[in-house]
Amino acid sequence: MVSLENVELRLGSGAGEVNILRGIDLSVERGEAVSIVGPSGSGKTSMIMVIAGLERATEGRVAIGGRDFGRLSEDDLSLFRRDHLGVVFQSFHLIPTMTALENTAVPLELAGRRDAFERAEAMLERVGLGHRLTHYPGQLSGGEQQRVALARAFAPEPDLILADEPTGNLDGETGRQIIELMFELSEAHATTFLLITHDRDLAERCGRVIHMADGRIVEDRQREPGEPPRAAQAG
Known part of the structure; x- marks a missing residue:
């Protein structure tokens, strides 16, 4: 479903060019649930942005669902996102003048x-x-707004859901409810699920845990069936 080959991302800044992603190789099969962990600034969100086609890789190959993003125009990328991707952010990104429906x-x-x-x-x-x-x-609680965001992401039955700290703005109990709902919906629709989180215990809920640091993947661990989650680790 997801294939990154030697992906690099460099962005300009006032101090010159900054290396954000440094040679990322990643393959994710259809239906996998994968968590992405690592310290702030490690490149997690940038990698998700590249996978969503919201950032163009500076070098390397990005292919999602067999479509090579390097061969797609911006309009083609927009249509691909519409038809195949769902994205859930930490901020709910709802349109304030529209109802939940x-x-x-x-x-x-x-x-x-x-x-x-x-x-x-x-x-x-x-x-x-x-x-x-x-x-x-504005009439909904934070948890309710994130539920609307989830409904919006899953309603088109996308092949791939990308979630970037989806519980970051929620209290603990509400966050747990949202995560349970995300896993339930992903399993029900056999959706490929990539989850960015700082919560190591939550990361261990996924069958595979990827650890990033300094724009690189430094660990890619597949949990064996029946293997208990590791204890929470720093970072």
């Missing part, structure tokens, strides 16, 4: 789905917000 229906409408609102309503029911369809983001 309208926010969830946006990607479906953009895809030309005639059942956009019916499907959006069904997904909001699935995440426990059937009673909040007509509420605006």
